[in-house]
Amino acid sequence: MDEQERRWRDEFPITRDLVYLNNCSLTPLPISGRERIDRFAREWTELGGRAWYDHWIGEYQALREDLAVVLGATADEVAIEPNVSAGLVGIASTLDYAKRPKVVVSDLDFPTDGHAFLAVKDRGARVEFVRSPDRVRMPLELFERAIDERTAAVCTGHVYFTTGWIQDVRALAEICHRRGAVLVVDAYQSIGAFPFDVHSSGIDYLVGGTLKWLMGGPGIAFLYARREVAEHARPSAVGWWGVMDPFAFDVEHLAYGTGARRFEYGTPAVAAIYAARAGLALLAKVSIATVRERHMLLSQRLVDGAIAQGWTVRCPRAAAERSAIVTLEHPEPQRVVDALRAKGVICDMRPGLVRLSPHYFNTIEEMDRALELLAPLRAMAATA
Ligand SMILES: Cc1ncc(COP(=O)(O)O)c(C=O)c1O
Numbered sequence: 001m002d003e004q005e006r007r008w009r010d011e012f013p014i015t016r017d018l019v020y021l022n023n024c025s026l027t028p029l030p031i032s033g034r035e036r037i038d039r040f041a042r043e044w045t046e047l048g049g050r051a052w053y054d055h056w057i058g059e060y061q062a063l064r065e066d067l068a069v070v071l072g073a074t075a076d077e078v079a080i081e082p083n084v085s086a087g088l089v090g091i092a093s094t095l096d097y098a099k100r101p102k103v104v105v106s107d108l109d110f111p112t113d114g115h116a117f118l119a120v121k122d123r124g125a126r127v128e129f130v131r132s133p134d135r136v137r138m139p140l141e142l143f144e145r146a147i148d149e150r151t152a153a154v155c156t157g158h159v160y161f162t163t164g165w166i167q168d169v170r171a172l173a174e175i176c177h178r179r180g181a182v183l184v185v186d187a188y189q190s191i192g193a194f195p196f197d198v199h200s201s202g203i204d205y206l207v208g209g210t211l212k213w214l215m216g217g218p219g220i221a222f223l224y225a226r227r228e229v230a231e232h233a234r235p236s237a238v239g240w241w242g243v244m245d246p247f248a249f250d251v252e253h254l255a256y257g258t259g260a261r262r263f264e265y266g267t268p269a270v271a272a273i274y275a276a277r278a279g280l281a282l283l284a285k286v287s288i289a290t291v292r293e294r295h296m297l298l299s300q301r302l303v304d305g306a307i308a309q310g311w312t313v314r315c316p317r318a319a320a321e322r323s324a325i326v327t328l329e330h331p332e333p334q335r336v337v338d339a340l341r342a343k344g345v346i347c348d349m350r351p352g353l354v355r356l357s358p359h360y361f362n363t364i365e366e367m368d369r370a371l372e373l374l375a376p377l378r379a380m381a382a383t384a
Pocket residue numbers: 082083084085086110112157161186187188189209221
């Protein structure tokens with residue numbers, strides 16, 4: 001372990017005791033996050049409701065700015081959401097399904113990407129699922145074939161949560177726009193994992209959150225809306241923080257806030273804002289380019305080692321094609337996860353898959369430790 005790695009790991013006390021490889025689900029709380037949550041608690045204790053005006057509203061606006069930086073957006077294009085699902089519900093509520101009933105989603109997508117649109121069936125939406133031929137990638141040609149002049153939107157992932165494969169969202173945006181459809185991207189698994197500029201991608205809506213690569217914990221998510229799209233959007237899922245002037249307390253009129261703000265709901269989880277800003281600050285210090293370099297290095301070690309042991313990997317083999325998500329096929333993944341956990345290696349499972357996801361603070365030695373423990377577990381599967 002070199003000096004740089006030691007410094008990175010000092011920020012995450014969990015690394016002293018455990019090999020933590022579940023970062024695409026939830027990164028552990030960094031020390032700076034804990035200090036910020038303590039600060040929030042102190043302000044609440046000492047100031048009560050005055051803390052809103054002295055600190056919390058300012059923190060809320062600052063979070064919006066921080067999120068804009070990481071997305072390559074401007075602050076007015078970013079709405080703060082309680083979670084990705086809420087953001088998608090807001091977007092689904094804006095679309096006119098009368099002339100364009102179709103919404104295209106892939107079978108590799110996270111459940112909420114489909115559910116948000118299945119739920120507006122009574123408003124005329126009809127969800128069509130495109131199916132991944134190799135269960136790893138979602139080829140653009142299949143989207144292209146499914147999108148027609150009756151398609152309102154495509155909603156799909158930037159990085160697929162069970163395979164780590166990176167979708168070419170820029171090319172997909174072009175296909176959507178040629179046919180007059182909007183592109184909604186679930187970027188929960190990509191933002192913070194590799195450099196990305198939302199403006200040059202051309203996409204219309206993006207949702208993501210701070211739980212994973214942004215290291216900011218649960219309770220905060222975000223929605224980017226392209227300016228031209230946001231200006232015309234009239235969400236029916238609304239909240240009083242999303243109106244032009246919340247502090248006018250006007251119950252009789254609904255005047256949408258400018259830009260993406262119209263997608264915001266009610267009182268936010270302030271402790272989560274504090275933790276989220278710490279995660280974003282830490283990421284800025286490390287740099288997303290460094291994160292990407294480390295992800296490629298560490299995840300490749302896992303992929304190569306697992307293949308050498310005879311595992312069937314579900315994620316792409318080439319690091320350039322995927323994020324730091326490494327998935328291994330197994331009939332009883334929970335048994336593998338439990339066996340690793342008993343030896344101090346933390347990972348996760350999805351149906352039929354063991355999922356390991358290193359972050360920049362992990363080390364090559366930890367990848368080798370995980371591989372050493374994985375070796376006999378594959379055989380356990382075969383004879384179970
Ligand atoms: C791709 C993706 N979308 C969405 C979510 C979760 O969304 P929400 O914020 O609604 O819990 C996750 C993970 O939890 C995810 O991996």
